[in-house]
């Protein structure tokens with residue numbers, strides 16, 4: 001088993017990454033170091049800036065992730081502000097904003113950035129398209145999971161097990177790409 005340090009404060013992300021990567025031979029270890037989030041509308045820029053900040057403060061190889069939910073009818077809101085919006089207007093606020101909307105399409109995006117001292121960072125992305133449900137359903141997962149129904153499914157992420165969500169979620173897809181890249185490095 002190889003150790004993979006994950007710079008995150010989010011237990012939900014940690015659990016999903018741990019379950020996804022264990023069968024691929026990686027033991028994920030949380031490092032809750034924290035890094036300032038840039039004011040930008042790009043997840044890639046936030047993740048790349050995170051790498052620059054952490055590499056001066058941590059001597060081992062590590063990965064970090066920036067993710068968000070982008071809702072069509074709200075021009076991509078909450079996007080990079082997903083965490084703040086979740087803790088302010090929350091899921092009821094998002095459902096209220098969509099009350100009159102015919103278009104309930106949304107996409108979850110995840111960007112993983114991996115850094116090994118002395119090497120070029122690896123940046124990978126994952127997306128999951130879906131729709132926003134009419135009401136909250138399910139208690140699993142975290143954040144916006146109870147209101148997001150991935151395409152091809154009838155249940156929200158909040159009604160799925162971690163393994164099921166990992167199969168086609170933005171995070172699951174990004175992590176598969178990251179491991180493929182790491183395997184070609186070694």
Ligand code: ITT
Nearest residue numbers: 008009010065066067068082083086142143144145
């Ligand atoms: P870090 O310490 O890893 O940065 P965070 O919670 O700040 O944790 P992000 O900025 O990447 O993480 O994510 C922003 C928010 O987007 C997150 O707090 C959730 O509310 C939401 N989010 C991201 N991925 C999600 C997922 O898979 N399911 C539900 N909500 C998600």
